[in-house]
Structures are given as C-alpha cells and as structure tokens.
Amino acid sequence: MEYHINIPADKDEIKKLEVGDILYVTGKMFTARDEAHHMMLEKEEIPFDPSEMALYHCGPLMKEENGKWQVVSAGPTTSSRMEIFEDKFLEKFSTNIIIGKGGMGGRTKKALQKYICVYTSYTGGAGALAADKVEKVEGVYWLDKLGMPEAVWVFKVKEFGPLVVAMDSHGKSIYEHLKKG
Amino acid sequence: MNLKNIEDGIVELIRKAETELPDDVVKSLEHAYEIEDGVAKTQIDAILKNIDLAKKSGRPMCQDTGIQTFFIEVGIDFSFINRLKDLMNNAVKKATLEVPLRPNTVDPFTGENHKDNTGDHLPYITWDFVDGNDVHITALPKGGGSENMSKLGMLKPGVGIEGVKDFVVEEMIKSAGNPCPPTVVGVGIGGGADLSLKLGKRALLRPVDDRHKDKNIAAVEEELIKRINASGIGPMGLGGKTTVLDVHVEKAHRHPASLPVGIAVQCWADRRAKMVIHSDGSWEVK
Numbered sequence: 116m117e118y119h120i121n122i123p124a125d126k127d128e129i130k131k132l133e134v135g136d137i138l139y140v141t142g143k144m145f146t147a148r149d150e151a152h153h154m155m156l157e158k159e160e161i162p163f164d165p166s167e168m169a170l171y172h173c174g175p176l177m178k179e180e181n182g183k184w185q186v187v188s189a190g191p192t193t194s195s196r197m198e199i200f201e202d203k204f205l206e207k208f209s210t211n212i213i214i215g216k217g218g219m220g221g222r223t224k225k226a227l228q229k230y231i232c233v234y235t236s237y238t239g240g241a242g243a244l245a246a247d248k249v250e251k252v253e254g255v256y257w258l259d260k261l262g263m264p265e266a267v268w269v270f271k272v273k274e275f276g277p278l279v280v281a282m283d284s285h286g287k288s289i290y291e292h293l294k295k296g
Numbered sequence: 297m298n299l300k301n302i303e304d305g306i307v308e309l310i311r312k313a314e315t316e317l318p319d320d321v322v323k324s325l326e327h328a329y330e331i332e333d334g335v336a337k338t339q340i341d342a343i344l345k346n347i348d349l350a351k352k353s354g355r356p357m358c359q360d361t362g363i364q365t366f367f368i369e370v371g372i373d374f375s376f377i378n379r380l381k382d383l384m385n386n387a388v389k390k391a392t393l394e395v396p397l398r399p400n401t402v403d404p405f406t407g408e409n410h411k412d413n414t415g416d417h418l419p420y421i422t423w424d425f426v427d428g429n430d431v432h433i434t435a436l437p438k439g440g441g442s443e444n445m446s447k448l449g450m451l452k453p454g455v456g457i458e459g460v461k462d463f464v465v466e467e468m469i470k471s472a473g474n475p476c477p478p479t480v481v482g483v484g485i486g487g488g489a490d491l492s493l494k495l496g497k498r499a500l501l502r503p504v505d506d507r508h509k510d511k512n513i514a515a516v517e518e519e520l521i522k523r524i525n526a527s528g529i530g531p532m533g534l535g536g537k538t539t540v541l542d543v544h545v546e547k548a549h550r551h552p553a554s555l556p557v558g559i560a561v562q563c564w565a566d567r568r569a570k571m572v573i574h575s576d577g578s579w580e581v582k
Contacts, residue, residue: 135335176359176398187396188350188359193441193474217441217473217533238342239441239476239532240565242359243350262409263399277338279534289335289534290472 119274122212123167129211132233132280134287139276140212143253143269144169148192150265152200154257156207162256163269165208172197172215174264176242177252184252186270188242191216194234202226218281218290228286235278236289248275298577299379305571305579306387306433310364311395312581313435313569314356317347320503321480321541321566328478328531328538336536340478343531343564358565361397362437364388364419367501371428375575380431381421388412388419400440422498429575434501434568442475442563446496448489451555460485460557461516465523467559468540473533476563478541480504483520484558487548492558499544500562508545517543531564541566 120128122142132138145168147155155161175189194215197204201213201223211232213219216239227234237245253269261267281289325347329340350357366384370377389412391397401415402408413419420438447467451459464483484495507514520543530536541564550556571581 137335137338174359174398176356176361176396178396188356188361188398190346190359192360193444195474216476236473236532236534238339238346239473240358240360240439240563241342241346243353243355243357244342244346245359246355247349262402262411264409277342279335279338279532281534 122169124211126231129231129233129284132283133285134280134283134289136280137276138235138278138280139274140169140278141273141275142169143167143271144171144214144275146171146173146175146268146270148172148174148265149196150261151257151267152197152204154261156200156203163254165210168210168269169212169214170210171270172213175268177263177268184255186246186249186252189245189249190240190242191237193217194219198223205230205232214278218288224282224286224288227282227284231284233280233284234282236281237276237278245275248272299376299383301577302573302579303383303387303390305573305581306383307391307394308581309433309435309569309571310387310391310397310437311354313437313567314361314395314397315354316351316569317357317566318503318568320505322347324504324541325478325564328541332531332536332538335534336530336538339531339534339536340538356395356397358439359398360439360441361395361400362439362567363400363443364413365436365438366419366421367424367434367436367498368421369424369426369432371430372425373429373575374431375429384419384421385414388414431573433571433573436500437567439563439565442479442561445471445475445561446493447559448493449557450489451557453550453553453555455555457516460555461520461523463557464520464559468524469527469529471561472529475561476565477529477533478531478538478564480541480562480566481520481524481543482560482562483543483545484560485545485547485556486550487556488551488554489556489558491548492556493560494558495546495548496558496560499546500560500566501568502544504542504566506544513545513547517545520545
C-alpha cells in the first residue's frame with residue numbers, strides 16, 4: 116500500500132502501516148545522529164517538541180547564504196549506530212516515525228511495538244532528491260558544539276519519500292527474513 | 297605557470313566526483329532497475345532520479361561527501377612536484393566552501409571538526425611516481441557508511457582461495473543494508489594486513505563490469521558477484537536481486553604463514569573522477 120500522511124501522525128495512522136508499505140510524509144522532522152541522541156537523552160529540557168516531528172537519522176550538507184541555511188544534500192545515515200539509544204529515545208520523546216537506512220535491531224523493534232512507532236527506510240545516498248523535498252529549514256540546535264553533521268536540524272518537508280516501512284508497530288521487520296543468505 | 301589555475305582544476309575534479317557518477321556505474325544501476333521489481337525497484341528508481349538531479353543541479357549526490365581520497369601518479373619530470381601537496385590541501389579547503397562539501401574531518405580525541413576536510417593525514421593521498429611530465433589524479437571520495445563495513449581477515453593459509461571466497465561472502469552478508477547496497481566491493485588478497493586493505497581500496501578504482509585480466513581471478517570475481525547477489529539482501533537491504541554491482545579482486549604475494557584478505561566497500565555512489573595536469577599548468581577533468 117502507498118500512504119501519504121501528515122506529521123504528527125496519530126496512533127491509528129501508525130498502526131495501519133505494515134512492513135513493505137510505501138510512505139510519503141509532510142510536516143516537520145528533526146535530524147539526530149549519535150551525538151544528538153546522546154545529548155538529548157541527557158538534557159532535561161529540549162528547545163523544540165520532538166513529539167510533533169519525525170526523527171530523521173541524517174547528517175545533512177548545509178549551506179549558509181545571507182544568514183539563511185539551505186539544504187544542499189540530506190540523505191539518511193546508517194541507523195544501526197543509534198540502536199543503543201533508540202528505545203530510551205522513543206520513551207522520552209514520543210516521536211512516532213523514524214526515518215533512516217540499513218535497519219535497526221531487537222531493542223528498537225520492541226520499542227516500536229511498545230510506543231506505537233514505525234521505522235522507515237529512505238534510499239541511502241539519495242541526498243539531492245531528499246533536499247529537493249525540504250521546503251524550509253526551520254532551525255538548528257547545538258551547531259557550534261556538534262558541528263554540521265551532528266547538529267539537530269529542523270526541516271519542514273513536503274511529500275518526503277518514498278519511505279519504505281521497514282519495521283512496523285506490530286513487531287515485524289523487513290530485514291529479518293532477508294539475512295539468511 | 298599559474299598555480300591558482302591548477303588549484304581551480306582540482307576543485308573541479310572534486311566537484312565532478314561529488315556531483316556526477318561515471319557512466320559505467322549509471323549503466324549498471326540502469327540494468328539493476330530493469331531486473332528488479334517491487335520495493336527494490338523503488339530504491340533503484342530513487343537512486344537514478346537522485347543521480348539525475350545531482351548532475352543537473354550541480355549539487356553533491358550524497359550528503360556524505362566522504363573523506364577526500366586521491367590516487368596520484370606524478371610524472372617525475374613535472375615542474376612543480378614540490379607544490380603538489382599544498383595544491384591538494386588548498387583545493388580541498390576551497391572545494392569545501394565552493395561545491396560545497398560537508399565538513400567531515402573530526403579529531404578522534406577532542407571530537408572537534410576541522411571544518412575544511414583537511415586534518416592530520418587528510419586528505420588521504422596515495423602517491424606513485426611514473427615517467428613523463430604529466431600528473432594524473434583520481435579522486436575517490438569515500439563515504440563513512442560503506443567504509444565502516446571494511447573488513448580484514450587474517451586467514452589460515454590452509455583454507456585456500458575457497459576460504460577467502462567464503463570469508464568475503466559471509467562478511468558482505470553480515471553487512472546487509474548498512475553500506476548502501478548495491479555496492480562495489482574491492483578485495484585485496486595477500487601482502488600483509490595493511491597491503492591487503494590497500495589493494496582492496498585500489499581495486500575500487502576499476503570501472504564496474506571490468507573483469508581482471510587474469511582469468512582465474514576474473515572467475516573468482518564472477519563467483520563472488522553471483523554468491524553475494526544470491527543472498528537476496530538487495531538495494532538498501534530491503535530485499536532484491538542486486539546487492540553488489542561488482543566485485544574487484546587484486547592480489548599480492550603473501551608471507552607463507554599469512555593469508556590476509558582486505559575488503560573495501562563502496563556504496564552505490566561509486567564516485568570516481570580523473571584529471572590530468574600538464575607541465576605547462578593546463579589541465580583536463582575527465
């Protein structure tokens with residue numbers, strides 16, 4: 116099935132998504148890699164509301180022109196690096212759509228079921244295509260401390276996809292039956 | 297001779313590598329599009345659209361513009377050998393702002409980003425010296441996701457080439473979707489630990505679909521392609537027929553007690569570009 120949904124998505128919308136579905140999302144997303152996950156888990160207060168956004172595993176290539184940030188290229192980064200943080204992250208921030216590449220492990224799979232979330236795969240390396248779907252850069256956090264790739268960027272996107280639902284909220288993962296070789 | 301002109305040429309080399317894929321890679325991806333269906337086809341479709349968009353808009357195809365990696369053949373009669381290293385460094389800094397490139401060089405101790413894609417030992421340059429007065433540079437920007445899937449096996453010589461093949465297939469299956477398949481895999485066999493990895497990386501310079509001139513090695517390459525693709529990992533690890541676009545094998549003689557196998561992995565964005573600099577300072581990017 117193909118779905119076009121707005122972020123934030125409600126629980127029923129997330130529940131109907133199944134492994135193999137194709138998804139296009141419209142709304143806000145924030146980028147977070149290893150450093151940002153670590154930092155956000157330790158901080159008591161976050162200057163934006165992650166529950167209203169999708170979480171994007173991405174370290175974008177950005178360009179500042181006349182004081183305004185623009186996205187040059189922004190494909191996904193390898194999600195498995197975030198496996199050690201993600202269950203705690205979903206518990207704390209209630210974001211319900213993760214976008215990444217390469218898949219995640221058992222801890223995340225359980226958390227997706229528990230908190231009703233989906234992990235979706237965006238085509239790795241398709242950075243120019245992704246940047247094309249970003250309508251606006253809404254903000255950046257911890258840029259000085261973390262640097263461009265690791266900072267948290269907030270993007271407003273339109274019809275961002277195709278995302279493949281790779282791990283759903285029912286405990287299924289597209290990666291599991293593929294690894295037998 | 298105008299050194300700034302050469303520096304601009306090297307910036308163009310980097311720009312070309314980051315924004316346009318070689319025809320052999322595009323052709324291979326187009327073939328993958330033909331033979332895949334379902335989710336796998338959607339991935340190759342996105343990749344091809346992305347390649348097209350990057351080329352037309354002149355922006356890097358992937359946000360991970362990589363570690364700037366160059367293989368340089370210097371003609372020993374080139375007039376400005378002593379300036380080449382500085383030219384490379386300056387061009388990388390300039391390209392970071394102009395292309396632009398993502399600042400990708402981080403100090404492993406402090407975590408501080410050098411912000412210009414240079415740093416200790418970087419850009420990473422392999423120098424060779426040849427006859428003549430031209431300089432040939434190949435740029436191979438190397439992404440982190442695929443580099444993280446590099447492997448070194450110090451196998452027991454008794455396992456032979458069969459053991460080498462099993463090792464490569466097993467490791468590539470373990471890597472699954474992480475290195476952004478369909479990948480190009482470089483395998484270096486023999487030498488010592490470092491040389492096997494170096495040969496693996498050097499093997500990535502060969503065009504996709506280029507078979508080794510040694511028939512026995514070519515047969516090993518073909519077998520590896522077949523076996524890895526039979527895993528069904530597919531584009532982005534989401535399932536499909538195309539897990540590798542190609543496997544290139546290179547060998548060195550080995551120590552009697554050692555059988556090193558170095559695996560270098562390149563994502564579908566098998567970025568390569570070449571340039572030649574003539575002794576009068578003129579240059580061409582190919």
